[in-house]
Amino acid sequence: MTAPQPLIAGNWKMNGTSASLDEARAIAAGVGECPARVAICPPAILTHRMSQALAGSRVLVGGQDAHWDDAGAFTGDISAEMLADAGAKLVILGHSERRTGYRETDDIVASKVKAALRARLEPIVCVGETLEERKAGRALDVVTGQVRGSLPAELSGQTFSVAYEPVWAIGTGLTPTTPEIEEVHRAIRGALVEQFGEAGRAVPILYGGSVKPGNAAEILHADEVGGALVGGASLKADDFLGIVRAL
Ligand code: PEP
Numbered sequence: 001m002t003a004p005q006p007l008i009a010g011n012w013k014m015n016g017t018s019a020s021l022d023e024a025r026a027i028a029a030g031v032g033e034c035p036a037r038v039a040i041c042p043p044a045i046l047t048h049r050m051s052q053a054l055a056g057s058r059v060l061v062g063g064q065d066a067h068w069d070d071a072g073a074f075t076g077d078i079s080a081e082m083l084a085d086a087g088a089k090l091v092i093l094g095h096s097e098r099r100t101g102y103r104e105t106d107d108i109v110a111s112k113v114k115a116a117l118r119a120r121l122e123p124i125v126c127v128g129e130t131l132e133e134r135k136a137g138r139a140l141d142v143v144t145g146q147v148r149g150s151l152p153a154e155l156s157g158q159t160f161s162v163a164y165e166p167v168w169a170i171g172t173g174l175t176p177t178t179p180e181i182e183e184v185h186r187a188i189r190g191a192l193v194e195q196f197g198e199a200g201r202a203v204p205i206l207y208g209g210s211v212k213p214g215n216a217a218e219i220l221h222a223d224e225v226g227g228a229l230v231g232g233a234s235l236k237a238d239d240f241l242g243i244v245r246a247l
Helices: 018-030 044-053 080-085 096-101 106-118 131-135 139-150 178-202 213-220 237-244
Strands: 007-011 037-041 059-063 090-093 122-127 161-164 205-208 227-230
Touching: 007 090, 007 205, 007 237, 018 037, 018 044, 018 059, 018 237, 037 090, 044 059, 044 080, 080 106, 090 106, 106 122, 106 139, 122 139, 131 139, 139 178, 161 178, 178 205, 178 213, 213 227, 213 237, 227 237
Parallel strands: 007 037, 007 227, 037 059, 059 090, 090 122, 122 161, 161 205, 205 227
Antiparallel strands: none
């Protein structure tokens, strides 16, 4: 089976206003012929304008979260259908900032994945261990458990990716060593093949957590790394393009 096409996605989190659309335009202008698919996931309020700003470019727009229901009395929430209607093609689900800050369990994440599929959004499902779990030697168990619990059977035959994001590496400047990343990615691959058969080999496994232009080449060329989910360094076009070009 051929290796999956890599995906490099920027997660802007709660950063950016309409002025930031220029940064997205600069990313689209500089992305060139890189072998990866490239996406930016801005705050939901920018989805529509960013989709318009990037129309005709290679850069896709994604959401950062979506509700598990399609519509209803959920004040302040955004549905997958709304993101798709605003031009999003992908959506990040189960980010550790949602799992921790909003108590999202694997079951909730799996429900959100199903909602994304109903809206024809491509899910990027995040998993990752805390520092305590790593120190206790539980990283592989935690991460493969999250993969099994957060990926519903409905994903069979669909396009999606998994992002391994060690919680302790997000926004901290810390990264696991390359052998540590490879060990977890191989374990995730094993869990994907167990769950989805040979099709599990075609799922890109992204790495996320303090990816920068300076460490991107080593990380992106590691075994079983199929791209990156980038937080802070995706906010500046030069930094994000430095990562994209490292592939
Ligand atoms: C993230 O939040 O998904 C992330 C990887 O953040 P950072 O790159 O800033 O560590």
